[in-house]
Amino acid sequence: MSKKAILGHVFHAPVKGEFEHLVNACIEFDELGKISQVVTPDQHDYQSIVQKHQEQNTLTTLSDSQYLFPGLVDLHTHAPQWPQSGKGLDLPLFDWLNQYTFPLESKYKDADFRERFYPELVDTLIAHGTTTAMYFATIDNAASEYLAKVCKQKGQRALIGKVSMDEKSMCPDYYVEKSTEIALSDAEAFIQNIIAIDDKNGLVHPVVTPRFVPTCSTELLAGLGKLVQHYQCHVQTHASESDWARDFSHEKYQKTDVEIYHETQLLTRRTVLAHSIFLSESDKHTIKEVGAGIAHCPLSNMYFADAAFPLREAIDQDLHVGLGSDLSGGPIPSIFHACLDAVSHSRVREAGTNTHLMQNRGEPNTRVSFVEAFWMATHGGGLTLDLPIGVFQPGYLFDAIVVDTNAKHSQVRVYSDLDSPRDILEKIIVHTTEPAISSVWVNGNKVK
Structure with a gap:
């Protein structure tokens, strides 16, 4: 050879x-x-x-x-949101999703529309040094499979998820799965088709992708968990991103997002939980025990989470953690920039911002170094994905x-x-x- x-x-x-x-x-x-x-x-x-x-x-x-x-590893990016990058960032997350994101994502069922934007997105990420990207796609199988073909053709390592969301009370009527049964059938067909697209090179991987707890029925989560166990594929989802998301799970299920994912077999060594800001100590223990990972998205957290992820503690507790751009909640398609944001985020957290306090403004000893951020962008990202990269x-x-x-x-x-x-x-x-x-x-x- x-x-x-x-x-x-x-x-x-x-x-x-x-x-x-x-x-x-x-x-x-x-x-x-x-x-x-x-x-x-x-x-x-x-x-x-x-x-x-x-x-x-x-x-x-x-x-x-x-x-x-x-090569830089992006653990969390929303491929269809590329055209809205930089728009509506002053809105609360719920309004941003309904005014910008869901209408845009629904357009990708049109072949001309997806062919206009997905190649440009992949070219952009490669140009910024992202050699591995974990993508949220849309609920549409054909569009999501097209993204996989683009990544393979352009040579980018990609983990791609057809989004699953069936809870009609939390989704717009024009952008939601027709039924739980169809959602599960489509998710399995997507896994099989992605494996067929790249059965030799190992460049593209299927990812089971429940959007987040509020948009998914418990039946859907349980069914997706069975698919994960059968195909041993990666999982990606949002976890405890905001006060609203955390409170939703507590009020509806009296459980945390991590507990829900664990009970439905969605929490595995190959699971990546985006954001994960409001984790309990029990959640952290469970994540570490199963070997799941966290995608830290510092820039989008500033816009939509209204809180700072405890990165210092996650690193010190030896959790698997890497960086995500979170396009387009994070509007900059650069993981080098995410490194800078992670450091800046930690410095603000440590220093605090309330000038009315003469002391004890922040949380002591929570800063993160550039070297640690660089590790997360490369080796840490590879470890989180359980892939030999970085x-x-x-x-x-x-x-x-x-x-x-x-x-x-x-x-x-x-x-x-x-x-x-x-x-x-x-x-x-x-x-x-x-x-x-x-x-x-x-x-x-x-x-x-």
Whole structure:
């Protein structure tokens, strides 16, 4: 099996809270995109490996202005909401959904409409360095399967969920499943069709996707749980995103969202719970026990949650946690920006905002570092999804991006006499925009 290699300055975060900067490292990967070895100049076989790939014309060599990073992982994004990004963010969540989101999502049943926006969305996320995205699609099977085909064609690793929502009292009459039975039948057909779309490459994965507790009957949740157990597929949903969502579950079921998902077999090692702001200690214990994960969406939380996710505690308790853009509740399609937002969110939480208090304004010792945010955007995201991505180590898949500080319109400025490796990492996180990301690989294939 022929192999390729890339040589240059490498940043990654194999250990939570730490990072590695490897100078002139050579990363070798096979035809399936699996990393076979990572060698550095101090290793005895380094020169022979580099020379072999040079002679075989299988070596990509980066310049001193280019930095190799693991591909970014977006654990929570709403694909059909891309056209409304940046609109209506001053509204409460319920009004925003009904005035903007549900009318827009219902349009994707039209083939011309979905063909207009889904390719543009996937191109945009790839251009921003998102090599793996976990997508909420719509309730329409054909539209959701089309999104999977677009992701496969463009080479993005994608976990895609046809949304399930059958509770007619909580959904508009034009955008709701016809019945619980049809919802379950459609969900199973979607799983089977996604498996058929990409049965060899492992790029696209089906995801069981109950929108959230208020829009789903208990019969639907239980039925979806049985599908999850049968197909062993991923699950994504919203959990305890706001006071309203938390109170809804308590008032209607006298349970938390996590308890409901656990009882209906929807909480597994491959479950990603978006937001999860109002978790009880019992909820956290259950999440950790089953190995489920959390998608932290700091920017959309600022707009719609009216509360701050306790990220510091989640990290310290060793919960699986990564980052989500939450398009379009979070209007910026960049996981680097989500890193900055996560750090900023934690700093505001720690400092507090009430100027009428002379002391004890915030919650002490709750800040998160840029290195921790970078870990969540890469390795932490891969761990949350239970996929071998997010770090440059043998056995992992070569998903990577190149940040070029000399690229046209790059906003990243690095000064070798002033900036340490940590300085460079933090600058790249803060200042990288689309033009600075010169190349993107997924599964060892160059997709940008």
